[in-house]
Amino acid sequence: MRVSIDTRPGGTGPNEDWVAGTPTLAVVLDGLSTAGLDTGCRHGVPWYVSHLGGALVAALAEPARPLTEALGMALEQVAALHPGCDLGHPGTPSATVAVLRERDDALDHLVLADSPIVFEDSTGHSTITDLRVDDVLPELRLAVEQFETHTPEHREALRHLVVEQRKVRNTADGYWVAAATPEAAVHALTGSTPLGEVQAAAVMSDGASRLVTEYQMATWAEVFVSLRSGGPAELIDTVRKVEATDPTGIRWPRYKSGDDAAVAFCQW
Helix, strand or coil: CEEEEEEECCCCCCCCEEEEEECCEEEEEEECCCCCCCCCCCCCHHHHHHHHHHHHHHHCCCCCCCHHHHHHHHHHHHHHHCCCCCCCCCCCCCEEEEEEEEECCEEEEEEECCCCEEEEECCEEEEECCCHHHHCCHHHHHHHHCCCCCCHHHHHHHHHHHHHHHHHECCCCCECCECCCHHHHHHCEEEEEEHHHCCEEEEECHHHHHHHHCCCCCCHHHHHHHHHHHHHHHHHHHHHHHHHCCCCCCCCCCCCCCCCEEEEEEEC
């Protein structure tokens, strides 16, 4: 498996996405926005995703280890790194997780929350993603989207949404992300695809996939043409150019003018 990667922040703040690739592995993490609210942790989201990503890649050095087991191990290891923080805080640093692993003649996948994996085969493209968060508090999401980004009203509506999301995050009535306990790992979507059926695959955060899913300014076929010609960097460049035409979120209402983006493009 040949993996090319890139990740960039969506604005002037630190990048809260993380990506890695090896000859058998592609991993993308997308740290959840804090909206400026307290997290109970002195380290921050970039620290969390970098340590979780490193621990996850290390856990997957054992090729027979199930992906959920590896994620659970990584979550435990990272929690042990900052016992002085309030890991029971509802806003403790957290992230989406997307993993693609080549093993023998199969591709194993794990997706926890809304960072998708897209497969290309002879018939077209298929997407694996976990959109349970979209079913949570839709009325508050709409409240955020009615305001232009960078306005006080947008900022306050987003903070209110995050406060309420935290109340149902990693609960049976809400949605699941990687945070401070290994339990979340068993709620990920997992499966395997015969390697011979796949021509290429892309693992990405929603900051990159939104070119197709939210902005509808490209098809997956066009995205894969771009990935082959210019790699992940070209795809993220395209996302940024599209966002620059709507900097305040009038055409495409959203949480940020530009979101952090991460892409791992896999070819055989």
